[in-house]
Amino acid sequence: MDDQAHALIPRVKLGAQGLEVSKLGFGCMGLTGVYNAPISDEAGISIIKHAFNSGITFFDTSDVYGPHTNEILLGKALKQLPREKIQVATKFGIVDINATGLVISGKPEYARACCEESLRRLGLDYVDLYYLHRVDTTVPIEETMGELRKLVEEGKVKYIGLSEANPDTIRRAHVVHPISALQMEWSLWTREIEKEIVPLCRELGIGIVPYSPLGRGFFGGRGVTEKLPSNASLIHIPRFVGENLEKNKVLYVRLENLAKKHQCTTAQLALAWVVHQGDDVVPIPGTTKLRNLDDNIGSLKVKLTEDDLKEISDAVREEEVAGYRSHSVFEPFTWKYAKTPPIHSNLAA
Template sequence: MDDEAHVLIPRVKLGAQGLEVSKLGFGCMGLTGVYNSPVSDEAGISIIKHAFNNGITFFDTADVYGPHANEILLGKALKQLPREKIQVATKFGVVGIDATGLVINGKPEYARACCEESLRRLGLDYVDLYYQHRVDRTVPIEETMGELRKLVEEGKVKYIGLSEAGPDTIRRAHVVHPISALQMEWSLWTREIEKEIVPLCRELGIGIVPYSPLGRGFFGGRGVTEKLPSNASLINIPRFVGENLEKNKVLYVRLENLAKKHQCSTAQLALAWVGHQGDDVVPIPGTTKLRNLDDNIGSLKLKLTEDDLKEISDAVREEEVAGYRSHRSFESVTWKYTNTPPMHTDLPA
């Protein structure tokens, strides 16, 4: 597709409370590492500005990314952009990772402390969307949401979101304060939320923000046409290794053939499929390369019919996907309560 970056990105509503964002967001996590080596501040800021200059206004980060370095990087970029035209989403609740899995804290005082620290790192007076990153099963969701509601009343947070939450938690949280967005993994090869979560969100008027909409890069060719470095974190994800990867490559080839039919890249077709799931669906793919960012933006040019969407879905059947979707250490996640306060990072002058 020619001139891919020059696409008019429509604005859509996330939830019923008034939050408007670009139909395509940008996940900042990878800029400070995880799937790749971190990029320099200069390169990261350049990518964020390029995204904004080409119509993306919705930027996603979290306090645990880095940790903290991601928010600081986004904060530096925001100083060079018009704040009133940008929607910033960040998250709290994941303290870190230990040998047994994620360490989670959903206590009200922790939520408040994290919010104030995130605002400081981002250099903002308020955050547009504040997610509980993961649910702390030792703290009633009503207690956590009560504190988030206070943050909204104080003007430090505009809208509230949840990430990787179950139906009961979503309903209970929504009673305390309306949830504007739910962030969940959703892609051609991760589709569990379609059965119950998506209908629930539409019943309650909650927008859906799919993370890893390209299957952690798989549908962009990662692990298939692009060999994984020996130190890549993706080698810890079952879908990217051994027999699982060989089986999943068959799915990639099917999508690749359909992409040729639509005269686009496999990444564009996979991303367009997610975006076409509804006007209330805003994917947040991330990348460290400008060419991939332009490719992602170019996916918005694709107009897929119901028949097209079915053909794509049939090419990557859920039951044919080999391997678990996340890191092996998360297959049996231990959700642990912790008293650890948010870490403080000295900001540069």
């Protein structure tokens, strides 16, 4: 990574406990096939190395991606990169995804076993940021956090994060051990966290890591300028289907017109909007294409004023977005979801 790349992607504090990451991260999930067919390990490693050489040092994965293959792929790439310059985030808590929903466990013994297995797959002695991927409502959050605190004390985990947690859970968890980062879906068309979650994170000194900051690729043209393959998982997400998609295309065109004004791509403008939400906000867009990665990095050059941000927000009004943000079986009852209530499945007690 050269100095020019480092200058383009500045480092910021994520949370108040000392974790420092690149202002833009990289979500590795898609490299092993979710929205697209899996790519080869060689291609995946090439993308990770290109991201690092371009100034990105913050890489996000999970034990459930693959499952397991995503961590293994990232581990292979890490062997070719300087560990001390990289921040690795992984997650545990989703045991399985089946037709009835997510099977979730926050049991202490499960947390420990998952951490040790993730370290083995990644080939690391410690993970920089360890998230509870989804909250297990059958296990008090204090019990899960107690075990995560032990993992920090043992040096296996540097910092702790939560994903898709509600305000009460965040507060209770933070009492047991400080939370450094909260990962939530946040983009121009998914903005539920702005009312309660964002102010709470700032009150407690918790960094915010938006996933799907391009609306699962929608603001990069997926489903609009780029037709979805018949086997794409996105065809199961209500916002990408039928009448909903046609309504949402209107929002894309509005943003596309604003992008011309700012002399950038639609994806860059959408991502720049997320980046500009605060110094404590570190989005983690992912891609399987080098040109999209470069495009995402280019969003950091887009400078927006308060008036610009309002104009962009007004172009994609929350109340105009058609359809639920995710397939209902993929999300538990841990947060307030619009449109359609999701299904939640837990491990037996």
